[in-house]
Amino acid sequence: MKRFHTGYVKELFVRPNDVFRLLAIFLFAAIGCLAQSPNGTMSGLVLDPDGRAIVGADIEVVNDATGVRYPGVTNSEGIYAIPNLPPGPYRVQVAKVGFKTIIKPDIVLNTQAALAINFTLPVGAASETVTVAGGAPLVETESASVSTVIDRQFVANLPLNGRSFNTLMQLTPGVVIAQQPSGTAGGSAPGQFSIGGQRTDANSFTVDGVSANFGVSSNGLYSGASGTGSAQAFSALGGTSSLVSVEALQEFRIETSSFAPEFGRTPGGQVILTTRSGTNRFHGEVYDYFRNEAMDANDWFANHAGRPRAAERHNDFGGYLGGPLVRNRTFFFFSYEGARLRLPQTGVIVVPHLDDSGCAAPAAVEPLLNAFPKPNGPVSEATCTGEFTGSYANSATLDATSLRVDHNLSSRFSLFARYNYAPSMTNSRIYSLSMIQVTPVNTQTLTGGVNMLFGKFTANTLRANYSTQSSNATQSQDTFGGAIPVDESVILGTLSKANTYASFQTLDTEFYGLGPVANNRTRQINLVDDLNTGVGAHQLKFGVDYRVIFLDKTPHASAIVMSASLVKGLLQNGKLTQLTGTTNAPSSFRTTSTSFYAQDTWKATSKITMTYGLRWELAPAPAPHGATKAAAWLNVDNPQEIALAPFGTPLWSMTYSNVAPRIGVAWTPGAKGSLVVRGGWGIFYDLGTGRAADVATFFPGQASDVTLNVALPIADAGGYLPTASLSPPYPLVSAFTPNLKLPRSYQWNAAVEKLLSGRQVVTATYVGQSGRELLRQAALYKPNPNFSSAFLLTGNTAWSNYNALQLQYRRPMSGALQLLLNYTYSHSLDNSSNDVVAGVAGTVISAASDYASSDYDVRHSFSGAFTYAIPAPSGLRAFATLAGGWSLAGVVVARSGFPFNGRVLTLSSVTGGFAYSRPDLVNGQPLWVSNSGTAGGKELNSNAFAVPGTLRQGTEGRNDIAGFRLAQADLSVARTFKVRDKAHLDFRVDSFNALNHPNFGNPAALIGFGPIYLQSTEMLNNALGGLNPLFQEGGPRSLQLSLKLGF
Known part of the structure; x- marks a missing residue:
């Protein structure tokens, strides 16, 4: 197990301005930041029978699980407020001399809830006690936020695929699980969800009030937004178990549209996770979840190709134990979750086709092409390519351990600490399918907090966190599908293999790589403090949130990338179209952000509550750390005059007007x-860091050189490796405009919420947002003679708009039924859905011409969840015992498809990489044509697209094609057996995609490369971002059996 090092903390004090920042934090400790706290608040009016305020009434809020008491008193307005209450079950007692004492039991306080509970005290002796009807109000009457709370009971009973909270995210209006983007440099965008029309890297996750956005990528060159505070620290499987396992979760709240200044740092969803603590009762559980291919349906494409189901083994096991160390004072909660997975997959790809006639391979070329699987589908003698369909199993592991301890020194002073260690790893076939990538990810977090009450109306909370995540990747080959692994010497020649990466690719097939990819790490320090005080009818909150993230990137020291335009041409001339050699240096970056806010919640009248205030974001440009050099640039508005700024110049100037x-x-x-x-x-700002961590990865950290028409074989690839230099001509550059501003979003909403009879609530909400000065990257190719490659410039040239009607029906557990239904009709538009826009060689794409539906635009979306405890039949006791204890649960999701467009693929002789543009549309031709032999019964019409004769953007609009829809129902049947006293045994069967409805990903839509690229070649679960495909929506039916023994 890796240990925390105190040296990381000392890095905070390297520079004087760091000391100033930390001093500022503690100077502002009295005006803290409830923004990150998962705790809730109870408040209300205490009146006499004539409706007059009662001053000085004693309030006592008691946590029924821990016995901890929280005191309060009404002020001159008869108002009380008890802040910083941990989520859980409570009862409230109100007492005043001359009035009877009232007790209200069975109040459940959710994460970040603001409950308004009013009391009218009858006249009488204080010794007389009256217990009134219990329960918390189902409608929050003092909050303007649009949010959804998933409580512990719902979490425990619903079928959660992969035992991650990803399924639960969809039970909130406005949340979309995004597709993996294609055609953008750097691969996929960070994040898995778009919330309220925001980008996938605009969401903020917190665990126990501190940031969980410290994720790091295993990519050697492109970090995306990971490493600078935008990406969540998910496991290697893409789930949230690296942060909180299901058993360790108390509940979570998703704020999709909130106007309290306490929320911020990013404009997207605020996902607030609260972990469980121990109680006065010992409670625990051991469990095992099991899957096997014998219980699952086959992948649609494997069935279509006559391939059997691949092996599947999934065991998710573990347990928890919680209870008192000292009754009413000290509590602990321990949790462990382990997962062992073999994931069945089916891949449909294009591979080289070799024979002795027109597709014979020269001796120097044959080893490179033999490293691909052999075709087992249709082949083309004209292109010397063929289809390959393969079924295989990827493997993954996870071990997540956490311990939380809570200690109450008194009713006015409490402490907690939580440690979490969660290593995970995937072993996956990717791209050519004969290539295997091993990716271990290690996550550690340590969080501590102090809650304090001062006087009658003031509370303070301090939280501190240190977190780290490391990720690395290595690629190798095997003999899958008849492939013959290529010896690295075929690509590298006599060049040393140590820390050198080698790869081969063609435009009309997949690619493969060999060797180390990267070894990256983030370290986060997060300090949060908040102060909450009441003054008359005003509840004031002030706060500060300081976070620093260190990113250490260690890519492979050198790389040789062989590229051929087409397999046919390679066979004919025995030459690579180009060979790209690169040398890379490690780099370190430091990203700092500080947030201040001042907020007032004003009970203007008994019926009107206003929340208003200001939030101030300070987010300087990420800075190189240690020996790393980062290049800033001048005159970027005039390509002919772009010049290197002196080293040490910030990547962009810091702005102070982000109020x-x-x-x-x-x-x-x-x-x-x-x-x-x-x-x-309200106005919301984003971090604005974009892909800043890539700045040092390219120039000056990388030197690259592209050589055209290279004959095979290669004697010594070392001759193609350039030497890094700080002098022009400069190689590939990632740059930012020096006057970069923080992206901002204007958001507004209007909602009506109604409590119906039978504990039912309906809500109708209109949500709007307008994003301005968003980040967008443009590719300038050799802008002037000082550059030998592309100049990738990120600026504030993107914008977005989102409008949505959101409907929600919820019925908390009442009797035997709990129900939640959501529907969203929305339209999200932008001119860039992430920070990167693919370039067209020799041109600059107009920002205005790309304004269209977002990549994650989903016009119609429905989600629903229910749990139902089947009543035990009356009659014979033996029969009732046998038939009792059964329950049903389910999650249903249906939505329209993601938009996409056709793509023209170009191999750039400037960068050595691929560039994408859009094709021309042919008038009068439908975009889709029927084909009963393909997935979904249709394919793109090849006659509807034409490749432009010159390198330019085609006439087709961005995202103008509607993709495949999704419909899926997950169901669960469970039985609880009582085992002695308070022990129980739960048996459960979960069926994910119970109806086995086929859902497909969109076609690759590459124009001019054959019909397979115009058809869907994967089920939807493989096309969505982040999460392991077995646990993602859109796959074939999968059954899961589980046993739980608890007490």
Whole structure:
């Protein structure tokens, strides 16, 4: 196990301005930041029978699970407020001399909830106690936020594929699981979700009030937004178990549209995870979840090709134990989760086809092409390529261990600490399918917190966190599909293999690589403090949140990339179209962000609550750390005059005007508080770091050289490796405009929420947002003689708009049924859905011409979840015992498809990489044509597209084709057996995609490369971002059996 090093903390004090920042944090400790706290608040009015305020009434809020008591008192307005209450079950007692004492039990406080509970005290002796009807109000009457809370009971009973919270994310209106983007440099975008029309890297995850956005990529060159505070620290399997296992989760809240200044740092969804703590009762559980291919349906493409099901083995096992160390004072909660997985997969790819006639390979070429699997589908003598369909099993492991300890020194002072260690690893076939990539990911977090009450109306919370995540990747080959692994000497010649990466690719097939990819690591320090105080009808909050992330990137020291335009041409001339040699240096970056806010929640009247204030974001450009050099650039608005700034110049100038005003209003017009009208408006800023971590990865950290028409074989690839230099001509450059601003989003909403009879709530919400000065990267190719390659310039040239109608019905557990239904009708538009726009060699893409539906635009989306405890039949006791204890649960998701467009692929002789553009459309031709032999019964019409005669953007619009839809139902049947006293045994069967409805990913849509690129070649679960495909929506039916023994 890796250990924490105190030296990392000392790095904070390397520079004087760092000391100033830390001093500022503690100077502002009295004006802290409830923004990150998962705790909730209870407040309300205490009145006498004539409706007059009662001053000085004693309030006592008691946590029924831990016995901890939280005192309070009403002020001159008769208002009380008890902040910083951990989520859990409570009862409230109100006492005042001359009035009877009232007790209200069975109040469940959710994460970040603001409950308004009013009391009218009857006249009488304080010794007389009256217990009133319990339960928390189902409608939050004092919040203007649009949010969804998934409580512990729902989490425990729903079928969660992969035992991650990804399934639960969809149970919130406005949340879309995004597709993996294609055609953008650097591979996939970070993140898995678009929330409220925001980019996938605009979401903020917190665990116990501190940031969980410290994820790092295993990519050697392109980090994307990982490593600078935008990407979540998910496991190698793509799930949240690296942060919190399901058993260790108390509940979570997703804020999709909030106008309280306490929320921020990013404009997307605020995902607030709260971990479980121990109680006064010992409770524990051991469990095992099991899957096998014998219980699953086959992949549609494997069936279509007559291939059997690949092997599947999945065991998810573990347990937890929680309880008191000292009753009513000290508690612990320990959790362990282990996973062992063999994931069945089916791949359909294009591979070289070799024979003795027109597709014979020269001796120097044959080893390179033999490293691909052999075709087992249709072949083309004209292109010397063929289809290959293969079934295989990828493997993955996870071990997540956590321990939380809570200690209450008194009712006014409490502490907690939580440690989490979660190594994970994947072993996967990718791209050529004869290539295997091993990717270990290690995650550690350590969080501590202090809650303090001062006087009658003031509370303070301090949280500190240190987190780290490391990820590396190595690629190799085997004999899958008849492949013959290529010896590295065929690519490298006599060049040393140590820390050298080698790869081969053609335009019309996949690619493969050999050797180390990267070894990267992030380290996060997050300090959060908050102060909450009441003044009359005002509840004031002030705060600061300081975070610093260190990113260490260690790519392979050198790389040789062999590229051929087409297999046929390679066979005919025995030459590579180009060979790219690169040398790389390790780099380190430091990203700092500080947030301040001031907020007032004003109980303007008994029916109107206003929340308003300001948030101030300070986010300087990421800075090189240690010996790393990073290049800043001058005159970027004039390509002919772009010049290198002196080293040490910030990547962009820091802006101090990032002040975000917010206002939200909640109005309760009825007398019973059963109707709430909400509305709000606010400005939100994003981090703006984009792909800053790639700056040093290219120039000056990388030297690259492209050589054209290279004859095979290669005697010594070392001759193609350039020597890094700080002098022009400069190789591939990643740059930012020196006047870069933080991206901002204007957001507004209006909502109506109604409490119906039978504990049912319906909500209708309009949500809008307008993104301005978003990041977008443009590719300038050899802008002036000082450059030998592309100049990738990131600036504030993107914008977005989103409008949505969101409907929600919820019925908390009442009787035997719990139900949640959501529907969203929305349209998301932008001119770039992530930070990178693919370039067209020799041109600059107009920002305005790309304005269209977002990559994650989903016009219609429905999700629903239910749990139902089947009543035990009456009659014979033996029969009732046998038939009792059964329950049903399910999750249903249906949505329209993701948009996409055709793509023209070009091999750039400038960068050595691929460039994508759009084709021309042919008038009068339909985009889709029927084909009963393909997935979904249709394919793109090859006659509807034409490749432009010159290198330019075609006439087809961006994202103008509607993709395949999704429909899936996950169901669960469970039985609980009582085992002595309070012990129980749970048996459960989960069926994911129970109806085995086929869902498909969009075609690759590469124009001019044959029909396979115009058809869907994968099920949807393989096309969606991040999460392991077995656990993602859109796959074939999969059954899971589980046993739990608990007490």
